[in-house]
Amino acid sequence: MLNLMRLEIIKFKLGSYIKGAVIANFVIVGLILSIMFISKFEGSTDFNNYQEVLTIIDSSVRGTFIIFAATLIAKLIIGEFKSKTITTLFMYPISRKKLIAAKLAIIILFTFCAIVITNLFVTAVFCFISESFQLLPDTLTASMITQLVPSVFMNAIAASGMSLVPLYFGMKKYSVPTTIVSSILIVMVISSNNGGFSLNDIIVIPIALALIGVGIAYLAIRNIEKIDVH
Template sequence: MIKLIKLELRRNNIRTYVIASIIITIVMLGFLYLFSYAPKLEPTDKDLEVFLGYNNLIPMFGVLNMTAFCVLSAVMYSKFIIEEYSGKRSILLFSYPVSRKKILCSKLTVVSIFTIFSMIISNLIIFLIFGETEKSMQLVSGDFTASIMLQVIKITIVMAFIAASIGIIATGIGFIKKSVAATIVSAVLLASLMCNIVANIASSFTVIYIFGLIMIFVGILFSINLINKVNLMEVE
């Protein structure tokens, strides 16, 4: 499996996705400052009160960053799986003296691990920078303490796994039509749904964790279904 993972990394230009992750981090850092400063622009706007404290700000920002990495994950899956198993390209994959299951699992592993780790690193860098600037700027009510950073870490890990799971679910949907567009659109729609859910339960971390476990379970089911479909594919 490790050799197959190394092969996938050589066959696909992972540097492109690293650059994309860096760009996402820079843009999301800007959004975090925008969210934090928004209540000061319109003090009477009750809708902006959700950004006043860290308990709401952390999950709200976490799900926004998750949406960006969901799209990145969908783009990677489109390249690694949808395009690879479309048309004559699948003939080359099926000619390898390795089981179809192992080849697909290596692709799923590469994209999932990249999505999870890149989002965790991105979010932690963003909040570490934000935490340092908060010592002098005080955009958000309350001090940025170690317990706040611990909340950031917990939410980030959950959101990172949700992002990877949504990417797999979107790939399963796009695989039906062998459509890159369907994969990316599905990821955007699923991430948008997640944003709406978190917006309503932002202060309930327990519910977010439970929902995260459900998404991971669904992602595993879609992975199994995807493996079964590839095993039953006929070479065109």
Template sequence: MFKLMFLEWKKLKRHSVIGEVIIYWLILMFMPMFFIKMIMPAFGQSYASAIELNFFIQLGFILFGGSLINQVFIEEYKNKTISLSFRYPISRKKLFMAKVLFISLFVFLATMISFILTGLTTYLLDQVFPIINGQPTDSDISTYFSSMIIGSLIVPLIGFIPLFFFAIWKRETVPTIVCSIVTMQLPNFSSFTNFKPEFVIAVLCILGALSIYLSIKTAESVGEI
């Protein structure tokens, strides 16, 4: 399985993907302080509030997941290179599972690094330009690391929502990306409904898991060229 995952990495446009990840990191590193200063000063009342804001900002990596789905699945269908993979002496279910695991690991690591970079940047900037009230407590630090682990796990899962229908079934890039954009924004708009953000995120995680299950379960039939 690891060899198949490594093969997916070798097939990627690596310079393009690495450049995309760096852009995400650079943008998200400064987003919490920008939002607190310019848009949502209420989140600067404490580090606990800033940590909550940062969690939702990191959901932006759901879009990166959609970008990887496009490269790992859709582009291979469009340029017919996936037909070569189908000739490997392995089942298509195993091949699809390797692709899913590769995307999951990549997005997980990218999100976790983003949490670390954003946390350090927010703290250091706040020391130079005090915006957040008070200083982070031991409880805040513990909460942040918990948020980092949970966020790094749910972002890849939610990111797979467009996989089955838009990527494997329809094989369309634009709807896949649009679905990722809408999905990452839904928890932020939960305040306009009667649903709590946690409930929305839980539902999105279930949909992501269902999309993965259907993609692997039907790989032999839906995976046809």
């Protein structure tokens, strides 16, 4: 499995996605800090404490990498079915199930690691600059940090499962645009903030979507032997 994953990473030159993730880190940091500095200079009271900003950071990071995951699904799976290059792979003496499982494992691991690392990086940079320039009237406490870490990991696990949902829509007609658009719609629904409330705050919803995503991945692996690409 690990060897298959390594070969897939080399084949699709997925190092470019890591570079993209690094760029996304700095873009998110820049956007968050821009909003905070503008609010401070205008004397706005839109953000009163760290919890509000940390929630926005977490939501932004998860949304970004759920869409990243959809582009990976489109490249590693949907694109190969659409171009029929997957038929060549199916001719090799390699289990179809292991091949698809390796592709999905890459997507899940990338999404999970990217969300955790980006969340911690953006939060660390923001907190350091916020404390230095007093961007918030609130004070950062040790309890906030201890609560943040498990929350980041749990949200990353849920988002990794959720990121697989677009696979279902993409496999319908082997459509790359449908795969990516469905991920954007999921992010818009889950991450939209209305008066400080989002559907992600209802713990059952992200867990349910994560389980649906895992179920879709399981069915994709289980049924791959029955799929005949012409």
